[in-house]
Every structure is written in C-alpha cells, then in structure tokens.
Amino acid sequence: MKPPLLHRPAVVKIVAPLLLGVFLLLVWQVLCTAWKVPTYLVPKPTDILATLWTDGPGLLRALGVTLKITFLAFFVAVVLGVAAAFLFVQSKLIETSLFPYAILLQVTPVVAIAPLIIIWVKNPTAALVVCATLVALFPIISNTVLGLRSVNPGLLNLFRINGASRWQTLTRLRIPSALPCFFGGLRISSGLALIGAVVAEFVAGTGGTGAGLAYEILQAGFQINIPRLFAALLLISITGVLLFSLMAWLAKLSLAHWHESEMA
Amino acid sequence: MLMKYMDIEPEPTLLAPDADSVLFANRVEKTYPNGTRALDEVRLIIQRGDFVSLLGPSGCGKSTLLKMFAGLESPSHGHLRWLGADAPGKSGLKIAMVFQEATLMPWASVAANVRLPLDLAGVPKAESESRVQQALNQVGLGRFGNCYPRELSGGMQMRASIARALVTEPDVLLMDEPFGALDEFTRNKLDADLRSLWAAKAGQLSVIFVTHSIYEAVYLSSRVVMMAARPGRIVADLPIPEPQRDEEFRLSPAFTEHCRDLSARLLAASGGELQHD
C-alpha cells in the first residue's frame, strides 16, 4: 500500500523545488524575450545553456580546479577543527586561552588577509587552500566543542560509577554524543570552504593559479561575455547545493537510526 | 499486631556496624559550595540483603545522600564507608545505580546499553553476551535486545536501565526515584517485579531506594528511613516486617497502618506543615 509516487515525501522534496525552478526559468525566458533585454545585461536561460554547452569543457576544467581547492580546504579544516576541539575540551584553561583567537579567525574577513597569505605562501594552490581553510575552520571547531560538551550528565555519572577511564568516556560517550553537532558543523563548513575558495581565487586574480571558476568569472566580466559569467555562476551554485546534500546524506547515514534530527 | 511496633518505638536497629553491615555513614554532612546545607549529621548503617527506602519530601537531601553512596559526591564532614570486603582477595562491593531517567545511550541498541558496564570492565564478548541476555530476561525484555531505546515505552526503558544495573550482579543497588516519571499502573507493576527480583537474590542483594511516595516505600521495603528537610536529616527509621508483598498486601490493614504511621511522623517532623511537592 505505497502512496502514489507524487505523494511520497522523498519525491516531493525533489520534485517541488525542481518545478518551482523550471517555472522561474520560464518566467525569466519570457520576460527577457518580451522586453528584448540585451544579452550583455541579462542573458536568457537558453543563452546560458548554449554557452554551458559550447564552453562546457573549459568551464568544467575550471570547476575542477576550484573543487580541488574546496575539498583540500574542507579536509584540512575538518582535521584541524576536530583536533582543536579535542584540545579545547581537555581543560577550561586551554579553552579560555585559545577561544578568543579562534573567534579572531572567524571575524577577520578573508579578503583582508588573502593578499598577505598569497605573498607568504609561494605555492599558489597552497595559498588558496590556506585562505579557504581559514573561512571553513570555525564552524567545525565551535560545533565539535559544543557537541563534546553536550553529554547527558546522567550518562556521565553512569560511566563514572562503572569506573570508566578517560579514554573509554571519550570514545564511547563523548564522541557519539558529539556527532549530531559535528555533522551540523560539516554542513555549514562545506559551503564555506567553497565560498572561501572562490573568494580567494578572486583576490588572487591572475596572480593565483589562474584557472579556477572565479578566474573564469573575472575574465568573462572583462570581456563582457555575460552568458559565460552566468554559466560559471550556475556551476558554483550547483556545486554548493551538491556539497550540502552530500553532507546531509552523510549525516543521515550515520545518525538515522538514533537521532531525532535525521529521522524520517 | 502492628500496634506492638508503634509501642516499642523501633530505634535505628544498630549502634555500630557489625559483620553483616555493608554501609556505614557516620555523622555525614553535606554543604554545597553555594552554601546550601543539604545534609546534617546523617548516621546510617545498612545491612546486607536489606531493602531500605529513603523517604522524604522534595529537597530533604535524598539524592545527595545517594550520590555520596555512589561516590559521585563527597561528604563535607563525617565519613562514609562501604564494608563487606570480608573475604580476603575480594576487592570490595559491586555497586550499581539506577537513575530517575532511564539514561540509555540513544545510539546503541538495548543489548549494547545493558552490556556497557561489562564492556567498561573488560569482560570478554562471549561471556558478556550471555549475561546480557540473562539480565534482559530477568526484567522481561528478552526479545527486545536489538531494539533502540526510542523504540521502547518509558516503562520498558526503565526496565532496560534496571537490566543494565543487574548485569554486573551487584551487591548493592542504588535507585533514585526510578519509577517517579511513570504512570501508576506501570509503577506498581515495576515495583512488584523489583521486589521479586530482590527476593530471588536471597539476602545477597542490598537495595537502597529513594522515593517520595509513602505507598511505594511501604510496599517495597523491609526498612524505611524517613528524612526531613532544612537541613536534611533522618527523623525516623522503621522496619516493615510483613514478608508477603502482593496486591493483597496493598489492600491489607497493615499496609494502611504503616502508611498512616509514616504520614504522621512526616507531619510531625516538618513542624506541622506538610512540605510535599
């Protein structure tokens, strides 16, 4: 007795936003055609699609470069962030001494320090990864710290009564308790890593690796090739959405059997 | 028959711990860092195989006392000793605790939750599996080992929590209002089951049971220690000698008489005004 296809929540979750998207694109297309908006101001969706088709290989190569920086930065941010979080929860003194600096990381705009980093770090890819990591790091730290601290006090007492060692308490209690918050951090941070990568490429401009999507957008802007600019933008957005979905899927995979947030 | 007890005014049974004692709390006081005087000169001796209820109004320090028994808090004054490491080579008493909430790990199956104390103690898997199954059977959850806690009702979660306490085969079971959050039917059922679990251990298991229900205390215990608040202290220590505990007992005149006696003492101890919450 399955409900009809279009009534299943999983289908609705994909179909509903898709339909809305198609509708908005149609409106866009119609308005551009009706008012004869010049392509160098606002290109029609069909123009963008055509560019995506013809310039596809080049744009995808650029996307690959940006993705590489995003993933490297995201990976480094997760490793560093989790390590920092474990350090922070070891003692209140460590946390109070270090936390202000972690916040400093968060509030310093990456565009302000990117030029410095690009000068200091010789390898252009590494420089961009450092910038993007700085953007993506903080949510991992703060969420993991929150998770490691949000342990049910009753369970903590239970572990104490049973003579659990520090290590047993960490692996069997603190880490599982931290997972929901940690995955929340992953979701925020994956998007930020992409933003960080694009922003860093912008700042680096032609001085950077000169091949990422941001570089493509800059070039397209200079050449007033607006459809190509839109196509690059579209690729970035799709990547962001896919990254977010990937993280959501990971969270579901590891939490679905016990945590309220991930239950159907 | 009951009047006899009331006439001879049963005083704290022992003046000093003897060979059968498992716990000796001598003039234990607790003042919390914020200045709250939770306990004042508590003196208590618990005998092996006893079922003792700590009964009293909210805030009289029952949980504080139990936490000190469990080693989760330490007394500000006085001392508290677990006895009974009688046989040489025996490391001491095994103590288990059941909390007001079931406190199960939501990410682990019921069986894994019950196995936790054995895992922490490094008991090999092969042995722990069978002990877990046995403990689950004891509380009537034999078929639910593979469920997750959220799939169980509140009463079943509490049973799982009791199974987790029993799996180590403890000498002492500390329980802090374990059934306080349950409805009356479930609570009565669990009380009856707990009483028969205890009886099956034939004097080897001591239970210290915190409650603020007079009826629950009378139904379950072989001894009721009554406490009063501000500051928390022991005001009465009464045996409940009836051996038979079943639905019949709940309706018997002896039961009513015990309850009436305890309420009167509670009223007297709190200076005429009942501070029940």
Ligand SMILES: Nc1ncnc2c1ncn2[C@@H]1O[C@H](COP(=O)(O)OP(=O)(O)OP(=O)(O)O)[C@@H](O)[C@H]1O
């Ligand atoms: N961690 C704490 N810090 C300060 N005061 C506390 C703390 N824990 C308990 N108290 C105080 O100590 C007194 C006794 O508390 P306790 O929790 O032992 O009472 P209780 O008899 O268990 O009450 P209830 O039946 O409501 O559970 C109360 O006045 C309470 O406010």
Ligand SMILES: [Mg+2]
């Ligand atoms: Mg309490």
